[in-house]
Amino acid sequence: MNETQTPPMESGDLSQRIKDAVGAGDAERLAGLLDPLPSSEALRELLMLVPDERDRVLELVPVELAAELVEEAPNEMAVELVERLEPERAAEILEELVSDIQADVIGELDEEDAEAILSEMDEQEAADVRRLSTYADDTAGGLMMSEVFRFTDTQTVGKVLRELAAEDEDFEQYRGQHPCIVDQNNRPVGVVSLRGLLTAKRSELLTSIMVPPLTVPVDMPLEQLEDIFDENPFLSVPVVDADGVLVGVVMRSAFTDALLERSESESLKRQGVVGDELRSMPLWLRSRRRLAWLAANIVLNIIAASVISAYEETLAAVIALAIFLPMVSDMSGCSGNQAVGVTMRELSLGLVRPIDAFRVWVKEVSVGVINGIALGILIGLVAWLWKGNPALGIVIGLALALNTVLAVSIGGVVPLMLKRMGQDPAAASGPLLTTITDMAGFFFVLSLATLMMPWLIS
Structure with a gap:
């Protein structure tokens, strides 16, 4: 009896065997390699392949296995996998899935591709998918399946x-x-x-x-x-x-x-990532999506930097201000992000609407005043003791207090304003808040320092 145990298959070996099976068109061998794997691992191996090889895998493996791979994939990737297939094969795969997943995929396809696939499906099943795909994703209709016990x-x-x-x-x-x-x-x-x-x-x-x-x-x-x-x-x-x-x-x-x-x-x-980005997606698509957000941030940061440029002489005269500028903007940004988080939570729960903006603002200002005074005193004492100048402590402490009030006001209200304008508050609130708190923080510190220059340099 041979007691030598077969060593576990390395991931690289498995990937190469899958590529070889795809190249040879060996459906039985390909199914034997993928079927024993957990669904997530099988999907990982599929996404390691180039798009043409992925298409070939979904054409060769049994339809049940192909359906498991599509079901495991994030929605945007599932759509891409299905739309590259011939309509007949795509229909076979979708018919193995429950109706809510079918509707999610069909709803993201363009009309021509969707109809080509639906025409290959069972007539009643296709009618159910058409009906389900008309409901909004975040409603009971968009989440339901038509198969009812x-x-x-x-x-x-x-x-x-x-x-x-x-x-x-x-x-x-x-x-x-x-x-x-x-x-x-x-x-x-x-x-x-x-x-x-x-x-x-x-x-x-x-x-x-x-x-x-x-x-x-x-x-x-x-x-x-x-x-x-x-x-x-x-x-x-x-x-x-x-x-x-x-x-x-x-x-x-x-x-x-x-x-x-x-x-x-x-x-x-x-974080500026739009959609279900995966690294297996086309390079230019991923780059374009990220650049759209990053380019907008360049403009916003230039605006914030222009405030510093306007006070170059003050900054040069009191170089210690440079140490505290990022502290003021960062701490105010944290306060503002807390307000954004609460508003986003209440929006998702349906507890506030854009019409409630003034009420939200009043409540946030109340919190901002209390926290601003507390934080301002704390950082003002630090600045005074560190640099031995009470005037510096007053400038930094007052600037942080004012900026905290402003930050929570903006953080609480901006998501509601964006919602009213039909924009996505989750995507846009962060960049707007960061830019405004940076710009305002720099302005408060440097303008107050300019006013108190005789005491700062004495």
């Missing part, structure tokens, strides 16, 4: 159990859903638990063991869905249209993914 109010427990036993594989897609009971007009009248089905008499009607359903409208926003899932232990919630007809179900997992995606998107936007 439903029975009619005329069925008995025994009939339902026989259906479950006979069509076990078909019902696998409803995992995580409680059976929804509908009337003859397809309006929800109740839900039952699987445990209730198993313990009830076979002759009983479903209506005798059901409980009233909790449904949500298709246009319910993500913030209100968050309240529903926070207050109830449901794994899914039925969705109804304006007429009360059952049209889908929102899974808790889809809702959680949407919250995470929004959080990640807002975080990336604050």
Whole structure:
């Protein structure tokens, strides 16, 4: 017996074997290399390939495996993978996915590509995808799937159990859903638990063991869905249209993914990254997206720097000011970012609207005055003790106090103003706040220093 153990396959070896299998068009070998991998690792190997090789992989591997790879990919990458395929193959892959993911992908394609793929899909499935893709992404309609675990109010427990036993594989897609009971007009009248089905008499009607359903409208926003899932232990919630007809179900997992995606998107936007950027995307696309934000920041920084230029003589006379300029602008920026964060949170929860700008401003000014005085005294004492000049402490402390009030005022209100103008507050608030607090901080320090020059240089 050979007791020598086969060493684990190195990542580089695996990548090369995948490339070799793609080059040889060996579908069986390719599936054997990718299928045993976790979905995330298989996607990583796919994205290590050049676009033409990725296309070939999705054409060669079994359609179920191709669908897993598309499902694992971020939405923008999933769209790119699908749109490069022939419509017939793209349709085969999408038909393996649940309807909400199908709609996400189809909704991002241009109309011609989308229709080419939909024309190759099952007629009813294509109609469902068209309907789902019309809903906004951050609503119940945009998050729901059309596959609903439903029975009619005329069925008995025994009939339902026989259906479950006979069509076990078909019902696998409803995992995580409680059976929804509908009337003859397809309006929800109740839900039952699987445990209730198993313990009830076979002759009983479903209506005798059901409980009233909790449904949500298709246009319910993500913030209100968050309240529903926070207050109830449901794994899914039925969705109804304006007429009360059952049209889908929102899974808790889809809702959680949407919250995470929004959080990640807002975080990336604050850093100047637009969209689902991955390093496997085309070089020029990634460069163009980043440059659009960076170029705007050059202009904003030139404006801030121009303030320093206007006070060159003051800065040259009191060189110690240069030490405290970045402190004043940075600490004020931190205060402003706190205000931005609170406003963004309240916007996402629906607790404030652009019309509330004045109320938000008043509340932020109140906090800014208290924090500005406290921070101003602290840094003023530091400047005085460090440089031995009380006038310097007054200049720096007063400048920080004033700039803190300004920063929180701007941080609290700017997202609301941007929202009213139809701009993305998550992407634009940060750069505007940074520029204004830098410019104002420099102005407060240098103008106050100019006024107190006799005491600063004495």
